[in-house]
Amino acid sequence: MLQDRYSLAFKLYPYEKSKDQDAPVAVRHPVVIVGGGPIGMAAALDLGRQGIPALVLDDHEGIGMGSRAICFAKRTLEIADRYGCGAPMLEKGVVWNVGKVFQDDRKVFEFNLLPESGHRNPAFINLQQPYFEKFIFEAICAEQERGAPIEIRGKNRVEAVDVKDDHVVLSVTTPDGPYQLEADWMIACDGAGSPTRDMLDLGFEGRVFQDSFLIADIRMKNNTFPTERWFWFEPYFKSGASTLLHKQPDDVWRVDFQIGWDVDRKEELKEENIRKRLDAMLGDDVEYEMVWSSIYTFQCRRMNKFRHGRVVFAGDAAHQVSPFGARGANSGFQDVDNLGWKLGLVISGNAPESLLDTYDDERIYGADENILNSTRSTDFITPKSKVSKNFRDAVLSLAERHTFARPLVNSGRLSVPCTYDHSSLNGADDLAGGPDTSRVGSPCKDAPVGDGFLLDQLGNDFVVLALNTQVPNSLNIDGIKVRSVSLTASDALAERYLGSESQAVYLVRPDQHVAARWRDYNKAALRSAVLKACGKE
Numbered sequence: 001m002l003q004d005r006y007s008l009a010f011k012l013y014p015y016e017k018s019k020d021q022d023a024p025v026a027v028r029h030p031v032v033i034v035g036g037g038p039i040g041m042a043a044a045l046d047l048g049r050q051g052i053p054a055l056v057l058d059d060h061e062g063i064g065m066g067s068r069a070i071c072f073a074k075r076t077l078e079i080a081d082r083y084g085c086g087a088p089m090l091e092k093g094v095v096w097n098v099g100k101v102f103q104d105d106r107k108v109f110e111f112n113l114l115p116e117s118g119h120r121n122p123a124f125i126n127l128q129q130p131y132f133e134k135f136i137f138e139a140i141c142a143e144q145e146r147g148a149p150i151e152i153r154g155k156n157r158v159e160a161v162d163v164k165d166d167h168v169v170l171s172v173t174t175p176d177g178p179y180q181l182e183a184d185w186m187i188a189c190d191g192a193g194s195p196t197r198d199m200l201d202l203g204f205e206g207r208v209f210q211d212s213f214l215i216a217d218i219r220m221k222n223n224t225f226p227t228e229r230w231f232w233f234e235p236y237f238k239s240g241a242s243t244l245l246h247k248q249p250d251d252v253w254r255v256d257f258q259i260g261w262d263v264d265r266k267e268e269l270k271e272e273n274i275r276k277r278l279d280a281m282l283g284d285d286v287e288y289e290m291v292w293s294s295i296y297t298f299q300c301r302r303m304n305k306f307r308h309g310r311v312v313f314a315g316d317a318a319h320q321v322s323p324f325g326a327r328g329a330n331s332g333f334q335d336v337d338n339l340g341w342k343l344g345l346v347i348s349g350n351a352p353e354s355l356l357d358t359y360d361d362e363r364i365y366g367a368d369e370n371i372l373n374s375t376r377s378t379d380f381i382t383p384k385s386k387v388s389k390n391f392r393d394a395v396l397s398l399a400e401r402h403t404f405a406r407p408l409v410n411s412g413r414l415s416v417p418c419t420y421d422h423s424s425l426n427g428a429d430d431l432a433g434g435p436d437t438s439r440v441g442s443p444c445k446d447a448p449v450g451d452g453f454l455l456d457q458l459g460n461d462f463v464v465l466a467l468n469t470q471v472p473n474s475l476n477i478d479g480i481k482v483r484s485v486s487l488t489a490s491d492a493l494a495e496r497y498l499g500s501e502s503q504a505v506y507l508v509r510p511d512q513h514v515a516a517r518w519r520d521y522n523k524a525a526l527r528s529a530v531l532k533a534c535g536k537e
Contacts, residue, residue, distance in 0.1 A: 002059065002155055002157055002173060002174070002175055004060060005059075005060070006060070006064040006065060006066075007064070007065045008060065008061065008062045008063060008064060008065065009062070009063050009064060009065045009066075009130035010062045010063045010130060010133075010134050010137075011061050011062040012061070012062040012063065012134070012137050012154075013036070013058070013061055013062060013137075013152045013153070013154040014061045014154055014155075015061060015153075015154045015155035015156075015174065015175055016153075016154075017174070017176050018153060020179060020181050021174065021176060021177075021179040023179075026169065026179075026180040026181050026182045027181050027182065028167065028181075028182040028183070028184065029053060029055045029181060029182065029183050029184070030052060030053045030054075030183070030184050030185065030347060031047055031052060031053065031054045031055065031183060031184065031185045031186070031187065031343070031347070032055045032056075032057060032168070032170060032181065032183035032185075032186050032187075033054060033055065033056045033057070033186075033187045033189060034057050034158050034170075034186065034187070034188050034189060034190050034196055035056075035057075035058065035188065035189035035190035035191060035315075035317070036056050036057075036058030036060070036152065036154070037133065037189060037190075037191060037315070038069075038129065038132055038133045038136060038315075038329060038332070038333070039189040039314050039315030039316070039329075039332040039333070039335065039336055040056055040058070040187070040189035040190075040315075041056065041133060041136045041137060041140060041152075042079075042083065042136055042333060042336045043187050043189060043314065043336045043339070043340065044056050044140060044150050044152070045083050045084075045085075045136060045139055045140050045143065045150070046083065046336055046337070046339075046340030046341075046344075047150075047340060047343065047344065048140065048143050048144075048148035048149055048150035049083070049084075049143055049148060049460070050340070050341075050344040051148070051149065052149070052343075052344055052347055052348075053149035053150075053151075054149065054150050054151070055151045055152075055153065055181075055183075056150070056151065056152040056153065057153050057156040057157075057158055057170075057172060058152065058153070058154055058155075058156065059155065059156065059157035059158075060154060060155070061154035061155055062154070063129075063130045063133045063134060063137075064130070065130070065292060066128075066129070066130075066217070066292045066294060067128040067129060067130075067215070067217050067248060067252070067254055067291075067292060068128075068129040069129045069132070069328055069329035070126050070127060070128055070129065070246060070248055070254055071124055071125075071126055071246070071330075072089065072093065072124065072125050072126075072127055072132065072329065072330065073123070073124055073330045073416070073417075074115065074119065074121045074122060074123055074124070075330065075333075075334065075416070075417040075443065076329070076330045076333045076334075077089060077090060077121040077122075077125065078120075078121055078446065078455055078512070079333055079334070079336075079337045080135075080136075080333075081120070081121070081455070081456070082455075082459065082460055082512075083136070083139055084139045084142065084143070085135045085136050085138065085139035086121070088135045088138070089125065089127055089131075089132060089135050090121065090122075090125060092127060092131055092135075092249055093125030093126060093127035093131075093249065094125060094126040094127070094227055094247050094248060094249055095122045095124075095125050095227075096113075096122075096123075096124055096125070096126060096227050096228055096229060096246075096247070097112055097113045097114040097122065097123055097124070098110060098111070098112055098113075098226075098228040098229070099111050099112075099113065099228060099229040099230075099231070099411075100228055100229070100230050100231070101231050101233070101396075101399075101409055101411055102230065102231065102232040102233065102235070103232070103233045103234055103393075103396045103397075103400075104232075104233075104234055104235065104236045105236040106400060107400075108233075108396050108399050108400045108409065109399050109400065109406050109409070110228075111406070116492070117492070118446070118447050118448045118491075118492040119445075119446045119447075119453070120446055120453045120455070120456075121446070126246050126247060126248050126249070126254075127248070127249060128217075128248055128249065128252070129329070131249065132329070137152075140152070155174055155175055156172050156173075156174055157172065157173045157174075158170050158171070158172055158190075158195065158196065158199075159171045159172065159173050159178070160199060161186070161196055161199045161200060161311065163200065163308065163309050163310055163311055164310070165309070166184075166310070167182050167183060167184055167310060168182065168183045168184075168185070168186040168310045168311060169181075169182055170182070170183065170186070183310070184310065184347070185310055185311075185312065185343060185347070186310060186311045186312070187311075187312050187313075187314055187339070187343075188311060188312070188313045188314070188317045188318075189313075189314050189315050189317055189332075190317050191315070191316050191317055192299070192316040192317070192320045194313070194316075194317035196311070196313070196317065197303070197313065197317060200308060200311065202303060202308065203303065203304060204301050204302070204303060204320075205301055205302065205303075205304065206299065206300050206301025206302060206320075206371065207299070207300050207301065207375065208297065208298070208299050208301075209297065209298035209299070209300070209322065209378050209382060210261040210297075210384075211258060211260065211261050211297065211298060211378075211382045212258075212259050212260060212261060212263055212265070212268075212295055212296070212297050213240075213256050213257065213258055213259065213295065213296055213297075213298075214240070214256070214257040214259050214268055214269075214274065214277070214293065214294075214295050215254065215255070215256055215292075215293060215294045215295070215296065216254075216255045216257070216274050216277075216278060216290065216292075216293050217248070217252055217253070217254055217255075217290075217291040217292040217293070218252065218253050218255065218278065218288040218289065218290060218291060219250070219251050219252050219253075219288060219289045219291050220251065220253060220282075220286060220287065220288035220289075221251050224282075224286070225245060225247065225253070227247050228247075229244070229245070229246055230244070230245040231243070231244050231245075231411040232244075233381075233392070233396060233411070235281070237280045237281045238280060239257050239277035239278070239280045239281045240257035240258040240259050240277065241258040241259075241260065241382070242258040242381055242382075242411075243255065243256065243257055243258070243281065244256040244411075252291055253288075255278065255281070257277050258381070258382065259295075261297075263295075265295050268295060269293055269294075269295060271290055271293075274290065274293055275290075298322035298378050298382075299320045299321075299322070300320065300321050300322060300371045300374050300375045300378070301319070301320050301371075302318060302319035302320070302364070302367045302368070302371060303318050303319070305360055305364075306318045306319075306335075306359065306360050306363055306364060307356055307357065307359060307360045312339060312343075312356065312359065314332060314335040314336060314339060314363075315328075315329075315331075315332030315335055315336075316328060316332060318335065318363070318367070319331070319367040319370070319371070321370050321371055321374035322374045322375075322377065322378045331366060331367065331370050334363070334366060334417065334418065335359075335363050335366075337511045338359055338362055338363055338511055339356075339359050339363075340510075340511075341460070341509070341510035341511055342355050342356055342358065342359055343356065345480075345534060349479075350478075350479045350480055350534065351534045351535050351536065352535055352536065354535055355534060355535035358423065358424060358425055358535060361423065361424065362418075362420045362423055362425075365418065365420065365422070365423075366418035366420075369418055376410055377410045377411070380392055380409075380410035380411070381410070381411060395408045395409055396409060417443040418443075419439070419441050419442040419443070420441040420442075420513060421439075421441045422441075423441055424535075425509075425515065425532060425533045425534075425535065426440045426441050426515065426516070426532075427440065427507065427515050427516030427525075427528065427529030427532050427533065428440075428516050428517075428518065428525060428529065429516070429517055430517065430518045430519065430525075431499075431501055431504050431517045431518060431519055432501070432519070433498075433499045433500030433501040434497070434498070434499045434501060434504060434517060435495070435496060435497065435498075435499040437496065438496055438497050438506075438514060438517070439514065439517075440514050440515065440516055440517060441513060441514060442513065442514050443511075443512060443513050443514075444458060444506075444508055444512045444513070444514060445496045445497075447492045447493040447496050447497070448491070448492055448493070449487060449493065454487075454493065455512060457485050457487075458485065458508055458512055459483070460510050461481060461482070461483045461510055462480060462481065462482045462483070462507070462508070462509065462510060462515075462530060462533070463482070463483050463484070463485055463506075463507075463508040464482055464483070464484045464485070464505060464506070464507055464508075464521075464526065465485050465487070465497075465504075465505070465506040465507075465508055466484065466485070466486040466487070466504075466505050466521065467487055467488075467489040467493070467494070467497055467498060467503055467504045467505075467506075468488060468489050468498070468502060468503035468504070469486075469503040469504070469505060469520070469521060470486060470521070471484050471486060471505060471521045472484060475526070477526070477527050477530045477531065478527075478530075478531060478534075478536065480530055480534060482507075482526075482530060489503075489504075501519055503519060503520075504517060504518070504519060505517065505518045505519070505520065505521045505526075507526060507529050507530065507533070509533055515529055515530075515532075515533040516529035516532075516533075
């Protein structure tokens with residue numbers, strides 16, 4: 001039987017019987033994506049926009065209740081802009097830049113995440129995950145109307161996966177019974193508890209932290225809390241060992257209480273017990289209504305490999321971090337951004353299958369970076385020894401009075417995009433005076449260009465970015481289309497891409513990471529860099 005594991009916030013793709021279910025033999029699809037969460041939907045959107053047929057199988061008929069992931073970083077919004085769903089996210093989301101850190105009833109310090117001026121997107125928005133997913137789904141619908149070959153099947157639960165040398169066989173259960181289908185490639189985006197991972201008997205290694213946090217989403221209108229991220233260590237209201245407060249759209253506030261490891265979860269989730277914690281924090285005169293609640297534990301783990309033959313794992317199915325630092329959904333979005341163009345080139349015959357091994361290399365590097373930072377945050381927030389707690393308290397005391405100690409305070413180092421310094425796809429870095437922040441392997445930084453922004457002009461293609469110099473209008477290198485963008489660089493654009501140089505030429509990948517850079521254009525050097533970035537050299 002197909003039973004729902006959770007209630008839906010939005011029912012978007014109700015079950016319909018497909019032709020595949022009555023086919024005499026299993027129908028083959030180019031790409032099957034297992035899991036209809038934000039990462040699976042984003043993968044379908046990426047591939048469909050390239051004209052590659054993508055089939056999503058989800059065991060529900062829409063998006064689950066609960067805020068879950070709420071903090072979405074600038075890099076995620078930049079990717080969403082390219083996917084056609086960034087604008088509604090930004091319009092609905094709550095923009096925040098200021099964070100404040102407290103211990104007991106004292107403010108230790110505050111920080112401002114507002115990046116340098118001249119970016120389309122803010123450092124972060126808060127947006128409940130159901131809305132985030134819904135905007136991706138709406139972008140898929142818009143692309144379907146334009147002919148994108150994307151299909152979503154609700155109430156299609158994958159029960160078994162058989163990986164062959166050149167395809168994957170999936171056994172699927174539906175309300176009308178079981179059927180089989182085949183996939184040239186399968187992307188597993190089925191979450192931290194990934195059934196696909198279990199079906200293939202693949203491990204998930206790392207740390208499980210012995211602590212619990214209670215999430216309470218409440219709707220309240222008040223003038224007490226501004227639109228900021230507030231974090232308390234050992235809060236004076238005694239509702240938990242630490243507490244985190246965020247504002248979300250629709251007058252909903254997210255509160256996370258650290259409640260310890262040895263707790264009775266059933267008791268803690270009773271509304272009267274949640275309200276006791278909230279009332280101690282907010283006071284008796286603040287009216288609110290409960291919206292959603294949950295309890296989670298910290299886990300910082302990943303698979304040894306993300307690619308297993310014709311099956312590729314992405315998002316929480318591949319790696320999991322604690323929620324502090326907003327690295328979960330944000331890193332999953334970067335997985336898709338990295339995988340999409342590579343799989344597209346492989347399927348179109350413009351790159352060898354080995355290019356997908358660089359997805360493994362680059363995103364494992366990104367996952368390890370996230371796990372390292374997330375583990376450090378968790379260890380600081382939940383010290384497990386007297387020595388580590390004494391260190392934590394000393395840092396907080398110093399940070400209140402001395403600037404040098406503030407970088408040591410770790411209430412969740414917030415997500416930043418990964419720089420692939422050691423990627424095998426990296427080409428030459430021959431811009432001696434170029435800025436370090438735009439070095440080869442780094443994600444391109446946005447900058448004002450005329451009435452718009454640089455990242456809009458780069459788009460989803462291989463691009464030769466010429467600054468204060470000339471390059472051919474367009475190129476075709478071994479079947480790879482390379483667009484040219486020629487700009488006169490001054491102010492922020494020059495600062496971010498020229499440094500002390502008067503001109504530059506950049507090769508930018510479809511995921512807007514720098515593949516190579518030079519001072520002068522050289523046709524042979526560009527060709528070599530494009531071939532290397534596609535795994536052909």
